[in-house]
Amino acid sequence: MQTMVRESWTDERLDEFGKRMDERFDRADEKFVETGKRVDAVRSEMKEGFEQVDKRFEQVDKRFEQVDKQLDRLGSGIEMVQKAIIFGAVTMSSAFVAGFITVAIQI
Numbered sequence: 001m002q003t004m005v006r007e008s009w010t011d012e013r014l015d016e017f018g019k020r021m022d023e024r025f026d027r028a029d030e031k032f033v034e035t036g037k038r039v040d041a042v043r044s045e046m047k048e049g050f051e052q053v054d055k056r057f058e059q060v061d062k063r064f065e066q067v068d069k070q071l072d073r074l075g076s077g078i079e080m081v082q083k084a085i086i087f088g089a090v091t092m093s094s095a096f097v098a099g100f101i102t103v104a105i106q107i
Helices: 011-106
Strands: none
Touching: none
16 A cells, blocks of 8 residues: 655645644643653652651661660679679689688698
8 A cells, every 4th residue: 555645845734734743742741741740749759758767767776775775784784793603703712722721731
């Protein structure tokens, strides 16, 4: 199937072509405006979402600070237990040595 090509461009045809092009560009402009609105909506949703994430991270940071404080307290408690165990070991060792010396002197 062959299409016939018009050999001459008249002013009317050029005007009609210009109008069709304008209509198409107007539709394209409308689509760009719609796309811009959608992008703006997505940006605002993302901004709200990131604000919520930031709030959650602040809460997590506060919880970690509390855990750090508890671990510091627990660490100082463990140090006290270690000192008590060392003191007890030194005391028991001293008692054994004193007992052995007493037994050695008795013999």
